[in-house]
Amino acid sequence: MSAPPPDAHATPTPELLQALKDAVGEKGWSDDPRDMAPHLVDQRGLYHGATALMLRPATVEEVADCVRLCAEARVPIVPQGGNTGLVGGAVPFEHGGEILLCLSRMNRIRELDAVNHTMTAEAGCILETVQTAARDAERYFPLSLGAQGSCQIGGNMATNAGGCAVLRYGHMRELVLGIEAVLPDGRIYKGLKSLRKDNSGYDLNQLLIGSEGTLGIITAGVLKLFPPPVERHTAFAGVASPQAALDLFSRARETLGDAVTAFELMPRIALDFVLAHIPGTRDPLAAPQPFYVLCEATATRRDSALADALHALLETAMDDGLVGDATVAAGETQASALWKLRESVPEAQKHEGGSIKHDISVPIAALPAFMDRACERVTALIPGVRVVAFGHVGDGNIHFNLSQPKDAEREAFLARWDEASRMVHDTVVEMNGSISAEHGIGRLKREELVRLADPLELEQMRAIKRALDPHNIMNPGKLVLPG
Ligand SMILES: Cc1cc2nc3c(=O)[nH]c(=O)nc-3n(C[C@H](O)[C@H](O)[C@H](O)COP(=O)(O)OP(=O)(O)OC[C@H]3O[C@@H](n4cnc5c(N)ncnc54)[C@H](O)[C@@H]3O)c2cc1C
Incomplete structure (x- = not known):
């Protein structure tokens, strides 16, 4: 590096x-x-x-x-x-x-206003603590991600975290109403408003969200809360291809509407890794399928007829040959077991040697073409590479991860990180996508940002950085490099 x-x-x-x-x-x-x-x-x-x-x-x-x-x-x-x-x-x-x-x-929940559906939490609150505090007040904070037991709400704001329910509730940009932060000269920005509507000029909150610690230190935020879901139905379906997954996604949104909360994709190789390395997991379907979709639908009112609609969706899709096989969880335990298959992919991948990871997004309709083109290119570059492309397909976001060929040497494979990433990122840009859908730029992708960002956009980002942090003392060398 x-x-x-x-x-x-x-x-x-x-x-x-x-x-x-x-x-x-x-x-x-x-x-x-x-x-x-x-x-x-x-x-x-x-x-x-x-x-x-x-x-x-x-x-x-x-x-x-x-x-x-x-x-x-x-x-x-x-x-x-x-x-x-x-x-x-x-x-x-x-x-x-x-x-x-x-x-x-800095880990206090300063206020929970059940009427306003807001919570004011300090930056150091663990995400899971925020979720629990909302639940205890019969409210719901929807941000949910694999690291929720240790990531902090301030970090979530600073990285504009997404996760598994973005489809329905949006990412942090849509979940934060106000921010308190210390600016790079040490003054305190007191933006802890809990307003749904505020059109009074430039939005400093939104500048700080996703700024990865380069424009100031977020010390607290006002978070939006929602009515808690009272019904949750989770299905796991086998499909032939990413295109089939997308077709199923379109049908799911047509028939279930906004109830579709998560729509995740994983290939068979990812399930193979999980079954091989994560204790207590089992294949929920009778025969292997090329790809799997995990679809979750939720409702905030009972008697929603949601379960029937989900079953009907899957039955019709099977009759039409769009879905090879499917199962719907019969309760929370089975639903958790299905989610475990999806959430364990990164952990399982660690047991398969070195991996080169990408966190990209493309317009949803372009996803199958991206998968084909990127797979073809990386396989030509590194014969035998194992593509483990999984993620939040309902958001057009794929973790396009490459596991080393079976008998390759780990260090030699990892030495090709930059070369492989450039190829994947070029493919993303060809399709009007983003080289960072969730994780941010940090140090890992700063050179790629310079290489691929629109020059005008980069110039404006640098101007903002200079305006707020003229001495470049706030997390320098991360996200945006000086021009
Ligand atoms: C298993 C796993 C699963 C994950 N899944 C997802 C996912 O689904 N979606 C997703 O978006 N991300 C995901 N992530 C990435 C990560 O959890 C998120 O980016 C998270 O928001 C980072 O929060 P953190 O508190 O750990 O921040 P840190 O890692 O500590 O910091 C991240 C960046 O924010 C800055 N920062 C941190 N706190 C502050 C603050 N208070 N003020 C200003 N700057 C600050 C840091 O300087 C750094 O640049 C995952 C990570 C893991 C390990």
């Missing part, structure tokens, strides 16, 4: 480190290598960073003091949530000259 960009940054002096420690108090910092170690490596082990000091402020005022001190000293800061991001955004660079600021102690 390439070295960090040159910047006019200062290295932290002993005086600055002491001032930062004083700002957060005894419980708010650590420089013990054992404490810091898990925070200095990313989820995939691609990046190993260093820092002289890890801060854990407990209040927005403490965050503001820390940022102000760093800004005055021109020392960069890296905000970190649950460190579950998959693009190296939350880990400092190897040179050790950045301060790491973790939000984990």
